[in-house]
Amino acid sequence: xxxxxxxxxxxxxxxxxxxxxxxxxxxxxxxxxxxxxxxxxxxxxxxxxxxxxxxxxxxxxxxxxxxxxxxxxxxxxxxxxxxxxxxxxxxxxxxxxxxxxxxxxxxxxxxxxxxxxxxxxxxxxxxxxxxxxxxxxxxxxxxxxxxxxxxxxxxxxxxxxxxxxxxxxxxxxxxxxxxxxxxxxxxxxxxxxxxxxxxxxxxxxxxxxxxxxxxxxxxxxxxxxxxxxxxxxxxxxxxxxxxxxxxxxxxxxxxxxxxxxxxxxxxxxxxxxxxxxxxxxxxxxxxxxxxxxxxxxxxxxxxxxxxxxxxxxxxxxxxxxxxxxxxxxxxxxxxxxxxxxxxxxxxxxxxxxxxxxxxxxxxxxxxxxxxxxxxxxxxxxxxxxxxxxxxxxxxxxxxxxxxxxxxxxx
Numbered sequence: 001x002x003x004x005x006x007x008x009x010x011x012x013x014x015x016x017x018x019x020x021x022x023x024x025x026x027x028x029x030x031x032x033x034x035x036x037x038x039x040x041x042x043x044x045x046x047x048x049x050x051x052x053x054x055x056x057x058x059x060x061x062x063x064x065x066x067x068x069x070x071x072x073x074x075x076x077x078x079x080x081x082x083x084x085x086x087x088x089x090x091x092x093x094x095x096x097x098x099x100x101x102x103x104x105x106x107x108x109x110x111x112x113x114x115x116x117x118x119x120x121x122x123x124x125x126x127x128x129x130x131x132x133x134x135x136x137x138x139x140x141x142x143x144x145x146x147x148x149x150x151x152x153x154x155x156x157x158x159x160x161x162x163x164x165x166x167x168x169x170x171x172x173x174x175x176x177x178x179x180x181x182x183x184x185x186x187x188x189x190x191x192x193x194x195x196x197x198x199x200x201x202x203x204x205x206x207x208x209x210x211x212x213x214x215x216x217x218x219x220x221x222x223x224x225x226x227x228x229x230x231x232x233x234x235x236x237x238x239x240x241x242x243x244x245x246x247x248x249x250x251x252x253x254x255x256x257x258x259x260x261x262x263x264x265x266x267x268x269x270x271x272x273x274x275x276x277x278x279x280x281x282x283x284x285x286x287x288x289x290x291x292x293x294x295x296x297x298x299x300x301x302x303x304x305x306x307x308x309x310x311x312x313x314x315x316x317x318x319x320x321x322x323x324x325x326x327x328x329x330x331x332x333x334x335x336x337x338x339x340x341x342x343x344x345x346x347x348x349x350x351x352x353x354x355x356x357x358x359x360x361x362x363x364x365x366x367x368x369x370x371x372x373x374x375x376x377x378x379x380x381x382x383x384x385x386x387x388x389x390x391x392x393x394x395x396x397x398x399x400x401x402x403x404x405x406x407x408x409x410x
Contacts, residue, residue: 094369177258188257211289
């Protein structure tokens with residue numbers, strides 16, 4: 001009996017260990033992820049796919065609002081309640097990195113077989129860098145180029161296969177295409193006093209040899225003078241100063257503008273709304289052979305430095321990056337990587353446009369990176385408004401912006 005009892009107790013003990021082991025194994029590492037993406041957008045979809053792998057890591061997703069990202073995320077970090085992973089707008093990345101809020105991923109990326117810096121476009125990659133280190137991984141990207149109405153070009157005697165390539169050609173083309181009797185402007189763009197205005201103007205300043213650190217360079221002043229000429233001659237609608245890119249493109253789609261500066265996010269809408277033949281070309285440069293530039297948008301992934309599970313969080317980022325080749329097909333967003341080709345959609349206008357946007361991405365530059373980007377951007381926005389409304393000359397406005405930015409940079 002004693003032997004039998006010992007065997008039974010031993011079996012029960014082993015069963016207990018076994019059951020305990022199973023219980024421990026079944027307990028997943030839990031991560032939290034914050035993003036602006038809604039149900040049909042990348043983040044929640046990727047989270048669901050990752051969780052469906054049942055690999056011992058479970059991610060809880062939380063949708064946050066655009067205006068709350070910086071304040072809420074920084075508050076959460078300061079109080080020890082930050083998520084493990086977040087998606088932030090690329091100009092905001094440096095703010096978090098510079099304050100130690102984001103985890104330095106340099107070594108993890110160096111050892112990764114999935115995330116390779118050389119596979120990314122220079123602009124998106126630069127936006128996750130701070131102090132020579134990587135504090136994130138680009139999530140997606142976008143840029144801007146020049147849409148133009150080929151039917152209007154033909155009607156005005158312009159070659160529809162030779163859109164403007166320089167600033168002078170753009171202005172001359174806009175003059176010929178503007179038709180007040182038909183309520184048609186030569187160009188639609190956004191000079192709104194918010195980030196959209198900076199997003200559209202900064203590439204012009206950069207192509208002119210300027211930068212946010214030297215916003216009053218001669219070429220940047222020339223760029224703003226070109227914008228002022230366009231506004232003064234009513235080659236663009238007066239509400240260019242108050243409307244965003246979405247409404248500007250709507251003017252083009254409705255046939256009330258012959259050209260528009262906008263991005264690839266408008267392609268599907270344009271195919272539905274524009275009842276004319278259209279094309280896309282690279283942003284015009286100051287003169288033939290000049291250095292190109294372009295705006296760069298979209299978000300980056302980052303891991304908070306307070307995460308208790310950094311290795312698991314990086315494993316999630318590796319999975320997200322492994323799905324970059326589906327970013328356009330499934331979500332209509334351009335991957336931030338130059339090693340991924342975009343499959344043809346079978347829609348000639350869209351496919352031709354995509355080739356231009358992918359070419360333009362080679363020249364796209366981030367806004368910053370700088371932790372005080374909102375203040376820098378505000379100085380640029382104020383200069384645009386002051387010059388285009390006639391309050392100041394382009395030079396005086398940008399000189400004033402340069403002084404404000406210098407004070408921010410210290």
